[in-house]
Amino acid sequence: xxxxxxxxxxxxxxxxxxxxxxxxxxxxxxxxxxxxxxxxxxxxxxxxxxxxxxxxxxxxxxxxxxxxxxxxxxxxxxxxxxxxxxxxxxxxxxxxxxxxxxxxxxxxxxxxxxxxxxxxxxxxxxxxxxxxxxxxxxxxxxxxxxxxxxxxxxxxxxxxxxxxxxxxxxxxxxx
Ligand code: HEM
Numbered sequence: 001x002x003x004x005x006x007x008x009x010x011x012x013x014x015x016x017x018x019x020x021x022x023x024x025x026x027x028x029x030x031x032x033x034x035x036x037x038x039x040x041x042x043x044x045x046x047x048x049x050x051x052x053x054x055x056x057x058x059x060x061x062x063x064x065x066x067x068x069x070x071x072x073x074x075x076x077x078x079x080x081x082x083x084x085x086x087x088x089x090x091x092x093x094x095x096x097x098x099x100x101x102x103x104x105x106x107x108x109x110x111x112x113x114x115x116x117x118x119x120x121x122x123x124x125x126x127x128x129x130x131x132x133x134x135x136x137x138x139x140x141x142x143x144x145x146x147x148x149x150x151x152x153x154x155x156x157x158x159x160x161x162x163x164x165x166x167x168x169x170x171x172x173x174x175x
Contacts, residue, residue: 001133014038040127045092047108062074
């Protein structure tokens with residue numbers, strides 16, 4: 001939600017997608033998720049930038065090395081993609097990059113034999129919650145605050161938590 005508030009074009013696209021798909025049904029269900037490719041891309045992009053289990057990601061180089069002609073000093077955080085620090089769900093739209101560890105480009109659930117066994121439950125829970133929040137409400141910043149000032153600071157720990165809670169005004173959307 002923080003990234004979407006900071007990126008109103010992505011928020012509008014995700015919201016239009018879910019409202020067009022669900023119409024007046026009143027609630028997004030698990031079987032609807034496959035018709036929300038942009039929303040899935042938003043979740044992927046968020047997990048790329050802020051992996052919920054950060055012990056695995058981001059990666060840091062342990063020693064000086066050279067990769068594809070680039071010299072990477074030790075202790076450098078390595079990200080990937082074009083404009084890697086930008087929130088851009090479009091990078092995952094119409095791409096087959098999944099999160100199951102077959103594409104090492106995106107592994108918020110790990111990869112290989114010790115990959116997270118809860119991936120399906122975890123992913124659908126995140127997608128479904130986000131889809132319903134976007135479907136049912138319009139979101140605004142509280143009076144006197146600006147979305148540009150929202151921060152992405154996280155507390156240290158096994159899983160990611162925002163340091164400062166996200167405070168938004170939810171306005172019921174009547175479809
Ligand atoms: C968005 C939600 C979740 C994320 C991002 C996540 C991420 C991860 C990551 C990165 C690992 C380490 C994988 C590795 O060592 O290669 C892991 C392991 C694990 N996860 Fe999750 N997880 C999520 C939800 C869940 C849920 C819902 C369950 C259970 C119902 C679960 C159960 C486990 C277990 C048991 C392991 C240890 C697997 C092993 O060491 O063999 N996770 N998870």
